[in-house]
Amino acid sequence: MLKNLLENTSLLENIYELSIAVLLLCSAFSVRLLKKVKRERKLSAFELTIDIIIRAEALTSFSGCV
Numbered sequence: 001m002l003k004n005l006l007e008n009t010s011l012l013e014n015i016y017e018l019s020i021a022v023l024l025l026c027s028a029f030s031v032r033l034l035k036k037v038k039r040e041r042k043l044s045a046f047e048l049t050i051d052i053i054i055r056a057e058a059l060t061s062f063s064g065c066v
Contacts, residue, residue: 027057027058030050031054
């Protein structure tokens, strides 16, 4: 019973780490897209807000991984 619980905990930790990696990857692609849009035209208020939130999230996530 305890062994199964430990295996499930390990599996959940791996899934959690994978989800963080996927979120960081999506954030990187979003930042790239917003940079491209920013070169073509001025960002709307919503896009600017999203850009700031994504960059702040990425900084906190990277600092937490170290």
